[in-house]
Amino acid sequence: xxxxxxxxxxxxxxxxxxxxxxxxxxxxxxxxxxxxxxxxxxxxxxxxxxxxxxxxxxxxxxxxxxxxxxxxxxxxxxxxxxxxxxxxxxxxxxxxxxxxxxxxxxxxxxxxxxxxxxxxxxxxxxxxxxxxxxxxxxxxxxxxxxxxxxxxxxxxxxxxxxxxxxxxxxxxxx
Numbered sequence: 677x678x679x680x681x682x683x684x685x686x687x688x689x690x691x692x693x694x695x696x697x698x699x700x701x702x703x704x705x706x707x708x709x710x711x712x713x714x715x716x717x718x719x720x721x722x723x724x725x726x727x728x729x730x731x732x733x734x735x736x737x738x739x740x741x742x743x744x745x746x747x748x749x750x751x752x753x754x755x756x757x758x759x760x761x762x763x764x765x766x767x768x769x770x771x772x773x774x775x776x777x778x779x780x781x782x783x784x785x786x787x788x789x790x791x792x793x794x795x796x797x798x799x800x801x802x803x804x805x806x807x808x809x810x811x812x813x814x815x816x817x818x819x820x821x822x823x824x825x826x827x828x829x830x831x832x833x834x835x836x837x838x839x840x841x842x843x844x845x846x847x848x849x850x
Contacts, residue, residue: 683710683717686752687785689834696744705741707779709748716748724773731772739763742796742809745779749794750813755839757821757832758792758813765809775801790815818833 692698697707720741728734728798741758750758771777778799787791788795796809816824818832 677761679711680719683712685709686711686748687838689831691811692831692834694744696740697748705737705744707741707744707748709745709752711752714753715780715782716745716752717772717774717778718737718745718748719778721776722742722773723772726771731773734766734774738767738771738798739765739809741777741779742798742807743811745781746794746796746809746811747813749781749783750792750815750839751835753787754792754815756815757818757835758815759826761791761812761814763809764813765807767807769798769800769804769806771798771806777801777806778803784810786815 688699688709691700693701695701695704697709698704699706705720705722705832707720710717720843722730722733722737726737742765743763747760750756768784779796781794781796781798783792784795792813792815794811794813796811797805798807812828816837821827821832822829
């Protein structure tokens with residue numbers, strides 16, 4: 677297991693079906709997020725049924741892991757709801773199923789409060805970088821998301837409760 681000192685576990689919706697982070701999705705990755713102030717991270721062991729060749733994690737799963745960790749930075753660091761506008765990804769070395777990996781993200785830039793550039797890094801159990809990504813995320817308020825009708829009210833409600841709880845408790849960004 678990789679180092680987890682200096683981070684705290686972040687809350688998530690318990691009945692969420694998201695493939696990346698939803699605990700209610702029995703076929704998903706069930707990512708749990710941790711924060712240390714500026715970075716969000718998750719440790720995941722990808723099961724063998726999500727392979728491409730032999731025991732190598734499929735590139736689409738690697739992309740999903742990086743997109744999920746980068747979008748979590750939008751939620752936990754920026755306290756905004758976001759959608760991926762674009763994402764670039766470099767595969768550096770193989771990622772093996774059944775071994776613990778670490779995915780980590782950080783906000784690189786926020787433009788006009790409406791768009792964020794985020795970096796994601798996936799490392800193997802030895803701390804070697806296996807994949808890197810950069811994504812652009814469009815930022816939305818809960819009100820705008822409701823008007824668009826793209827996320828259920830219970831998800832928007834959870835998010836509003838999360839950011840209100842953080843503001844009340846004085847914990848600030850993740």
